[in-house]
Amino acid sequence: MSYRTLNFYVSLIEETQLRNGGNLMYKASAIFIGILIAIMVTFNGILANYTDQYVSILIIHMVGFIALIIILILKKEKFKLKKDIPFYLFSGGLIGVFVVFLNNLCFNSLGASLTLSLGIFGQLVLACFIDHYGLFGLNIYKFKKKKIIGFFIILLGLVTMIIY
């Protein structure tokens, strides 16, 4: 496909998006991200079975690290590290190690769907907490008591998944 035809298709898609009231493409992409996450957790969990917990984390980070070096070289980006970056912003990678570790551990005993669903529950609860107090410099969104109903249904779903 030539660049021009590609451009044409992109503008066609954008036009359709406008007619559909916006970001349909992005919404589809968000679902696609979810699919990628599920596959990633599975690959990582299976890798941990082949090697062991710790070596698998090393391999996962090495592969990602190499991929990013290649991307940065291809994009010819200049490093902007000089800027004053608060120290805590570097801790994301450290937390990521524990995320991978726990995911691998849980995947092999709980399976993919339950691990991911429980993870979502943890995310939702903490997200409400963070929003309520406006932690990490985010805007404050007070917790709506009505959302307890939603959380109750979610919890019911989790229990159903675990028991049956």
Next chain:
Amino acid sequence: MLYIILAVLCGCITIISMIINSHLSKKIGVFQGAFINYAVGLISTILLLTIVKNSVDLSFSSFDGIPLWALLGGLLGVMVVSASNIVIPKIPTIYTTLLIFIGQLFTGILIDYFRVGFVSKGKIIGGLLILIGLIYNSNVDKKELAA
């Protein structure tokens, strides 16, 4: 039971690392942010390995029998981080979790089916209940934002 608690905990720290990474990528760009993220992760892993293990066998023979695709989880992680940084700012946050969860749940059920050979009714019904709860809470948020 222990694993259930650990999986919830894993979700909690996932959102913290997501927030930190998005702050970082706002300052230095998506890919450099991810680069720092993985560099710190790699260093932490190496430190962790030296603490918990006396020796690590990284010779090629130790990789025998591992299918190539199983090594690609790290690459998928990079794709997830990059795609998230492009997509998430463009859709209302109340939809983000919902949409990502839909993708995760259905793929997760499919994967469980292929690994074990069957999927229990409980997983499907439970998944749908979670979805209903998520949609309900999204609507609560939506009303608040509209008001």
